[in-house]
Amino acid sequence: MKPIIGITPSMVPGTEDRPGRRISLAADYVQAVAAAGGTPIVLAPVDGPVDRLLDVIDGLLLSGGGDIRPDRFGDRDVHPTVDGIDDLRDTFELALVDGAMRRGLPILGICRGCQVLNVALGGTLIQDIPDQHGTTIAHRQSDQKIPASEPSHPVTAEPGSLLDTVYGTTELQVNSFHHQSVRDIAPRLQVVGRAPDGIIEAVWCPDAAWVLGLQWHPELMFQAHPEHLRPFQALVAAASVARRATAAAD
Numbered sequence: 130m131k132p133i134i135g136i137t138p139s140m141v142p143g144t145e146d147r148p149g150r151r152i153s154l155a156a157d158y159v160q161a162v163a164a165a166g167g168t169p170i171v172l173a174p175v176d177g178p179v180d181r182l183l184d185v186i187d188g189l190l191l192s193g194g195g196d197i198r199p200d201r202f203g204d205r206d207v208h209p210t211v212d213g214i215d216d217l218r219d220t221f222e223l224a225l226v227d228g229a230m231r232r233g234l235p236i237l238g239i240c241r242g243c244q245v246l247n248v249a250l251g252g253t254l255i256q257d258i259p260d261q262h263g264t265t266i267a268h269r270q271s272d273q274k275i276p277a278s279e280p281s282h283p284v285t286a287e288p289g290s291l292l293d294t295v296y297g298t299t300e301l302q303v304n305s306f307h308h309q310s311v312r313d314i315a316p317r318l319q320v321v322g323r324a325p326d327g328i329i330e331a332v333w334c335p336d337a338a339w340v341l342g343l344q345w346h347p348e349l350m351f352q353a354h355p356e357h358l359r360p361f362q363a364l365v366a367a368a369s370v371a372r373r374a375t376a377a378a379d
């Protein structure tokens with residue numbers, strides 16, 4: 130039976146004629162999970178307990194999107210470039226990570242999702258890379274009109290790390306659509322990938338079953354560069370183990 134992978138969507142503002150916020154999720158995430166052998170479902174953000182959602186999934190995929198409210202990671206000041214904050218999504222995803230970690234569910238965090246993972250476990254973020262870190266790397270490749278399926282910079286993986294194991298190499302080429310990144314790594318996480326400018330591009334949790342955060346978007350690359358399906362295949366494989374363990378315990 131294909132493991133069920135819960136995917137968190139974005140919340141986007143309504144329009145003048147339809148003012149209510151909308152749930153939004155790029156189909157690329159769904160296609161990547163399905164291509165990897167999983168059953169994708171979208172987890173509608175709710176302001177309340179997430180236990181019933183965690184009961185029905187075998188793995189969690191935290192998707193990309195807007196910035197996390199800085200006071201979630203202890204920053205009183207909000208950088209002027211911070212954008213796309215949605216308090217419901219922040220609360221929802223932080224609760225999902227807490228519950229999934231308690232249950233030992235596999236987690237893959239992509240871009241914002243990598244940052245949510247770090248904040249949920251007690252880490253902090255660089256609120257604006259160009260202003261607070263400084264770099265010659267285009268971490269927002271859309272500014273350079275580079276197609277989303279194509280890489281814009283390299284990432285070096287820690288040899289022997291989960292990232293190295295997943296991709297089968299320590300030298301990756303990735304795309305990039307972010308202006309924030311992990312600043313102080315959470316106590317339970319370790320850095321397993323960096324860009325040439327030192328920006329943290331991948332994290333993992335060594336004391337969890339399978340938890341990986343990636344700052345790039347493999348769901349946008351795997352059709353053109355098949356190696357980028359591997360994170361989803363590894364998530365689905367880990368979720369299959371989680372499902373069998375749950376079935377055995379029932």
Ligand SMILES: N[C@@H](CCC(=O)NCCCC(=O)O)C(=O)O
Nearest residue numbers: 193194195196240241307308309
């Ligand atoms: N807001 C954060 C994370 C950026 C991010 O997730 N980008 C993906 C945008 C496309 C999408 O909505 O999936 C940052 O800017 O660092």
